[in-house]
Amino acid sequence: xxxxxxxxxxxxxxxxxxxxxxxxxxxxxxxxxxxxxxxxxxxxxxxxxxxxxxxxxxxxxxxxxxxxxxxxxxxxxxxxxxxxxxxxxxxxxxxxxxxxxxxxxxxxxxxxxxxxxxxxxxxxxxxxxxxxxxxxxxxxxxxxxxxxxxxxxxxxxxxxxxxxxxxxxxxxxxxxxxxxxxxxxxxxxxxxxxxxxxxxxxxxxxxxxxxxxxxxxxxxxxxxxxxxxxxxxxxxxxxxxxxxxxxxxxxxxxxxxxxxxxxxxxxxxxxxxxxxxxxxxxxxxxxxxxxxxxxxxxxxxxxxxxxxxxxxxxxxxxxxxxxxxxxxxxxxxxxxxxxxxxxxxxxxxxxxxxxxxxxxxxxxxxxxxxxxxxxxxxxxxxxxxxxxxxxxxxxxxxxxxxxxxxxxxxxxxxxxxxxxxx
Numbered sequence: 223x224x225x226x227x228x229x230x231x232x233x234x235x236x237x238x239x240x241x242x243x244x245x246x247x248x249x250x251x252x253x254x255x256x257x258x259x260x261x262x263x264x265x266x267x268x269x270x271x272x273x274x275x276x277x278x279x280x281x282x283x284x285x286x287x288x289x290x291x292x293x294x295x296x297x298x299x300x301x302x303x304x305x306x307x308x309x310x311x312x313x314x315x316x317x318x319x320x321x322x323x324x325x326x327x328x329x330x331x332x333x334x335x336x337x338x339x340x341x342x343x344x345x346x347x348x349x350x351x352x353x354x355x356x357x358x359x360x361x362x363x364x365x366x367x368x369x370x371x372x373x374x375x376x377x378x379x380x381x382x383x384x385x386x387x388x389x390x391x392x393x394x395x396x397x398x399x400x401x402x403x404x405x406x407x408x409x410x411x412x413x414x415x416x417x418x419x420x421x422x423x424x425x426x427x428x429x430x431x432x433x434x435x436x437x438x439x440x441x442x443x444x445x446x447x448x449x450x451x452x453x454x455x456x457x458x459x460x461x462x463x464x465x466x467x468x469x470x471x472x473x474x475x476x477x478x479x480x481x482x483x484x485x486x487x488x489x490x491x492x493x494x495x496x497x498x499x500x501x502x503x504x505x506x507x508x509x510x511x512x513x514x515x516x517x518x519x520x521x522x523x524x525x526x527x528x529x530x531x532x533x534x535x536x537x538x539x540x541x542x543x544x545x546x547x548x549x550x551x552x553x554x555x556x557x558x559x560x561x562x563x564x565x566x567x568x569x570x571x572x573x574x575x576x577x578x579x580x581x582x583x584x585x586x587x588x589x590x591x592x593x594x595x596x597x598x599x600x601x602x603x604x605x606x607x608x609x610x611x612x613x614x615x616x617x618x619x620x621x622x623x624x625x626x627x628x629x630x631x632x633x634x635x636x637x638x639x640x641x642x643x644x
Contacts, residue, residue, distance in 0.1 A: 227425040228418045231390050232276050234283070239273050240383045240417060241375035246277070252370050261285050261319070263340055265359060266350040268372025269462075271416030274350040278321040287319040287346065294327040299335045309344045318345045325349035326358035333360040340366050374415020381410035383417050387424040398437035399428060405445045412449030423448045463494075467501050470544075475509045479548035486544050490537050499525045502543050513553035513626035520546060551626045559621035566615065573612025603639045 233239045236246050236253055245252040255261065261281060266274040282289035290305045302320075309318055325333070339345045340363070347367065351358060355369055375383075384406045392399050405427075413420035426448055427440045466488050473481035489498045506521040524543035528536035566572075578595040596608050609616055623633040636642075 226422070227387060227391070228421040230394075231387060231421070232279065233273075234280065236277075236280060239276060239280075240379040241415075242273055242277075242372055244373070245370050252277070255368075256281055256284055259285060261287075261346050263347045263367040264349075265325070265355050265364070265367045265369045266348065266372055267352075267355050267369055268350075269352055269374050269415060271413070271418035271420075272372040272375055273417070274372055275321065275323065278319070278348045278350070281348065282319045282321075285317075285319065287317045289319050289321060291321045291323065294322055294324045294332075297322075299332055302335060302339070306339055306344055320345045320347050322347060322349045324351060325355075325363075326351045326353045330360055333363050337362055337366070375417050376415070377407075377411045380413055380415070380417055380420050381406055384409050384420050384424055387421050388428075391424070391428050395428075399440070400437050401440045402442045402445075404442050405440055408442060408445050409449055412446075463497070467497060470498065471501055471505050471509070474505050474544060474548045475552065477548055477552065479545045482544040482548040483541055486540060487537070490533060490540070493533065495528065495533055495536055498540060499528060502540065502547070505547055506543075508557050509552055509554060510547050510550050511553040511556050511624075512629050512632075513551035513624065514628065517547055517550055551628075553624040553626050553629060555622060555624040555629060562620040566618065571615060573614035575612060576609055578608065579610060605639050607640070 236256065239246055242250075242252075244250060247253065266277065268274060279289065288308070290308075292301055292305075305318060305320060322328075322336075336345075336347060340347055347363075349355075349359070349363075349367070355364060359367075388399055388401065388406070391397070409420050409423050413423065423445070427444055428438060431438050431440045431444060433439075466485050470482060470485040470489070473485055486498055502521050503518075503525060506518040510517040521543045524539035527539040531539070578593050580593070596606050598604050598606055600606075611618060623629045
């Protein structure tokens with residue numbers, strides 16, 4: 223029966239696991255918990271191919287418990303009850319460790335069904351998820367579990383796994399497997415931190431490469447073909463999607479054009495055009511703002527061009543927009559102002575609109591009285607002093623000039639017009 227290479231060479235000890243040094247290293251908390259033999263309920267959170275299932279297998283073997291595996295995409299409450307029925311039987315003499323993969327696909331009722339068995343100790347739960355558990359896992363389950371974050375495996379660590387896979391295949395198949403210089407390194411970098419993906423690439427290359435003089439020779443070109451785009455982690459409904467958009471905005475806000483085009487490229491390479499267009503429009507007003515007001519018009523033009531062009535040409539105007547904003551002066555003063563104003567509104571601080579600002583047409587509806595509005599265009603510099611905020615908020619200050627050239631020039635102009643020093 224066929225077994226994937228990744229399953230055949232799955233590590234059996236913690237020392238064989240690549241990556242996750244922060245939790246499985248010499249003084250890592252998870253390692254200490256496993257070695258103690260007292261296994262709590264746990265949630266493993268991290269991307270695919272980072273070792274979550276492997277570590278669950280190691281825990282089950284080390285603790286002497288029978289490991290049951292369920293995938294939340296296909297399992298239900300009946301499957302859990304069936305597993306619990308094996309408690310205290312010959313099928314599970316040392317207790318049950320339930321590994322529930324993709325727990326985020328269990329609804330609230332299904333997750334609640336686990337609580338009774340977690341409470342009475344009939345099962346020890348290890349749940350895994352690729353999504354943030356604090357968003358997707360029911361609070362009562364979270365409160366009874368310890369969360370461990372698994373991080374993408376570094377290229378250096380992944381290369382160790384790739385070399386181990388080549389060595390295993392040489393021994394298993396009795397073949398000479400030769401690789402062009404740089405093959406293992408390329409696969410390790412291209413897998414994007416997913417060791418399973420790297421091992422699948424090794425298996426495919428070894429089975430598909432032609433033999434030369436009794437040896438399988440794997441070229442760098444073949445490795446590049448197999449791993450094309452494999453480093454991309456992207457799910458338009460998942461955390462990765464929003465993490466990349468967040469990184470794009472924060473890179474532009476932080477004035478780093480190199481990072482900006484990197485994250486923009488990740489979105490476009492995944493075929494996502496709408497999301498970066500929307501986010502770039504937001505950034506133009508939220509982060510560049512009044513320091514360079516024309517940015518909003520320029521970015522809108524770039525976005526319109528991108529939408530008309532479509533991919534792949536859309537990358538050009540969008541890159542222009544990203545670099546322009548990353549290198550532009552920044553101001554969030556307008557955003558801060560509207561946030562302050564809306565905070566007052568949410569707190570109930572509104573007040574009546576001053577009479578002189580009300581719609582003049584109301585005077586023809588039996589409310590004839592002098593409105594008292596002063597027309598600013600009738601005065602020098604098109605300004606005259608009058609109250610605009612409601613009486614309850616007459617002294618409120620929401621907008622403050624930022625220290626960029628554009629807003630400081632506006633501030634100086636209005637100080638001159640109004641005769642105010644501040």
